[in-house]
Amino acid sequence: MSKKYVLALDLGGTNSVLGIVDREGKVLATSSFKTQAYPVLEDYVSTCASEAEKLISTYGCEHEIHAFGIGAPDVNYWNRTIENATNLPWKGVVPLTDLLEQKMHLPVRITNDAKAAALGEMLFGAAKGMKDFMMITLGTGVGSGIVVNGKLVYGKNSFAGELGHSTIRPENGRACPCGRKGCLEAYCSATGVARTAVEFLEKDDAPSLLRSMAVDEITSKDVYEAAVKGDRIANEVFRFTGKLLGESLANFATFSDPEAFILFGGLTKAGDLLMNPLKETYDKEVFENYRGTARILVSALKDAEAAILGAAALAWLDASGS
Template sequence: MSKKWIVGVDLGGTTTKIAFITMDGDIIHKWEIPTDNSDEGQYITSNIAKSIEEKLLGLNHPKDMLAGVGMGAPGPVDYDTGVILNTVNLGWKDNFPLKDSLEKATSLPAAVENDANCAALGEMWKGAGSGAKNLVCVTLGTGVGGGVISNGNIVQGVNGAAGEIGHITAIPFGGAPCNCGKTGCLETVASATGIVRLALEEIQKDGAKGPLADVYVKNGKITAKDVFDTARTDDKLALSILQEVCIHLGLALANIANLLNPEKIVLGGGVSKAGEILLEPVMENFRRFAFTPVRNSTKLAIANLGNDAGVLGAAWLIRNKLENEKDTLNI
């Protein structure tokens, strides 16, 4: 395998994670920079390029040490063209030519994908999904993202919007509004913000009491972590919220597995850090709703790459592209 490095970039609305990674998937150096989305995001790719060059200089390595750059970005991406179809927090107009912009700024071959897809690729390559060529990765964070991998390849759909698991309808009537414009999406009940919303609805009812309600009274707010922490103390209110979340999540994952029959479903994102107190009831509901052959063949696991999943998946993306083009690229 080549001794050159590849660059993995995990672009977020607030911060951008960047890493130098070997062709074998070992992280050499990683860092973060603020994401400057001012002036319609015109500085994003140039800031990334500048930061890469500064790091190379600091590590005393030449630019030709790098073979290419892969990026995961929030929003649906047309992989073939590298166009990001729409974004929420980056300032770009719809149908922004992200790959072309990244290649121009860095003077490197580039590959671009949705960030949740990149997290899925990272877990497949080096994480909890290692060895599985058919898997689903669900990221439970501020929102709910997803990536579907079939036979080692990301399922992209006709315009790059496949795998938007967070926008599966969990509550068909009377559900909470979602940022996507629909109501009742899985994201409204299984994300960190969804869990907090459910908890606040219960806490603000007359007579609500217990450790979770006490946290709210003391701090004037609660977090998803508060819900999990108080559930571990057998707080009835927290446990009832957790039960509702896990019913919706287990049902959605069972329906996904019934359709795709993946080898593994990997749960990542900040909410997944709750660990077994989340995984066990999700698995219970998954088994309840899954088709028997699927139930017996699909394994659920907590992601283990943490914040490195996105940069590793982005690196795999450009590595795979370069490998496919190695007959014409001298790497």
């Protein structure tokens, strides 16, 4: 364990971002390329390897790379593969990890992006020193990574931690893109906030800055901007969202008695508009054993670096025995 750096890859549907990261979570250099430009997996692997070599040689750290960590969607951690990804160019079971290991002669580790984010917070961010916490990512969808006794929870088929698809409104719940109803993601994602705004505008006659927009163009950012200007309906949207998220976290506590919930993603930009009703509801709703025990924190990592740091944390933690 004497090497100084890891390689990290944030493999997204649009962009792939490579980085070199040290033990303290400093991102020394990054490079990015378009994921969709490589419909053939082997071409992607070659590009990835050559981009990594360029970064390494530019930085002059040829013999200092400990391992290579990847955060990606639809990962089967147990099989070390990407499986049936809907937003990536490669179909079926994708042996990216094995191919990169053969090409680069480095230990390569892969996990799902929300799980990588949890490891990033544990090693470099708001969960430093914690062994039991839940990472909740509030973006277009709602993702999660659950850490129990210092380890990510993967489960039998590597699908653990789909808390965005836990049902929070079992009766008359809102339709979720997953085909089910009442999922957390249908309410407490960026799209959920926009949907709540449209619903609130329809059932309330009050004037609102949002009424000047076409309902199908309202975004969570628009709702936030209206809310900070004092718009009543926009404020109610965040109060509602925070309340549902607070109820949900109170429920999640019954699973693993976490030390903290770490929130990440666009919605957290709403700050107190979201966090105040969230914390208030959590404190009110949580089972007595958990009252006052878990902190509700926002990620301590920079947005632009969080995904790379998650992949880097995986490389430091999961390849430590290599």
